[in-house]
Amino acid sequence: MYIDYDVADAIANITLNRPEAANAQNTALLDELDAAWTRAADDPDVTVILLRANGKHFSAGHDLNVDDPVPDKITLELMYQHESRRYLEYSLRWRNVPKPSIAAVQGRCIAGGLLLCWPCDLIVAADNALFSDPVVLMGIGGVEYHGHTWELGARKAKEILFTGRPLTADEAERTGMVNRVVPRDELDTETRTLAEQIAKMPPFALRQAKRAVNQTLDIQGFYAAIQSVFDIHQTGHGNALSVSGYPVLVSLDDMKATIK
Numbered sequence: 001m002y003i004d005y006d007v008a009d010a011i012a013n014i015t016l017n018r019p020e021a022a023n024a025q026n027t028a029l030l031d032e033l034d035a036a037w038t039r040a041a042d043d044p045d046v047t048v049i050l051l052r053a054n055g056k057h058f059s060a061g062h063d064l065n066v067d068d069p070v071p072d073k074i075t076l077e078l079m080y081q082h083e084s085r086r087y088l089e090y091s092l093r094w095r096n097v098p099k100p101s102i103a104a105v106q107g108r109c110i111a112g113g114l115l116l117c118w119p120c121d122l123i124v125a126a127d128n129a130l131f132s133d134p135v136v137l138m139g140i141g142g143v144e145y146h147g148h149t150w151e152l153g154a155r156k157a158k159e160i161l162f163t164g165r166p167l168t169a170d171e172a173e174r175t176g177m178v179n180r181v182v183p184r185d186e187l188d189t190e191t192r193t194l195a196e197q198i199a200k201m202p203p204f205a206l207r208q209a210k211r212a213v214n215q216t217l218d219i220q221g222f223y224a225a226i227q228s229v230f231d232i233h234q235t236g237h238g239n240a241l242s243v244s245g246y247p248v249l250v251s252l253d254d255m256k257a258t259i260k
Contacts, residue, residue: 002029010047010199012040019055024063049101059113087144095119104191125169126184134164140236146229
């Protein structure tokens with residue numbers, strides 16, 4: 001079990017619990033996480049969903065030491081099917097759950113980690129949080145749920161992608177990606193207090209407010225952009241497969257260095 005789940009005072013607490021791997025995402029973790037989101041969405045006693053993580057880091061992204069069964073031949077078709085389900089469809093589904101959601105982020109939130117916090121309605125970051133998407137190093141133009149432009153603005157998004165450098169919690173707050181920054185040792189308390197405040201609001205009104213904002217973004221092109229950029233992401237995998245036969249073009253040690 002990689003996900004802890006409990007409900008208290010109308011708040012569903014979903015906790016990533018793979019701290020020994022910096023909450024890196026294998027297939028089992030993502031499937032358990034999706035099941036937890038569905039459980040919270042369907043529970044009439046839940047008004048607010050709180051996503052958090054045990055350990056030093058929120059998430060190191062996709063697991064580069066993945067222990068999932070690997071087919072004899074990796075093809076773009078297989079990769080497309082896997083990623084469209086677990087990296088794109090899951091994130092979009094979590095974004096559209098008709099209940100307010102809050103992510104509490106500490107430490108590193110790398111690449112695939114963004115696919116977990118960006119779908120949430122609010123993000124509270126510890127002052128030691130660092131957000132990054134270094135996958136251009138892998139010959140790919142950004143993670144599968146490409147919210148960069150919406151979350152950061154066009155020029156900041158390009159800077160983060162072109163350089164691979166992490167965005168600090170304070171920078172993320174200035175761009176509007178993060179709602180507030182709190183001391184690391186106050187992250188759980190501050191996030192819980194915010195969730196309790198929201199949980200006192202009328203659930204149907206919260207649903208209407210969330211739907212209004214999300215639909216406005218969709219009218220502006222969010223949903224179509226996310227879908228189309230996912231296909232651009234897959235061309236990066238296709239190029240990597242044609243060059244090296246495997247989607248990772250840099251050493252695992254180089255990528256692991258980003259979470260130290």
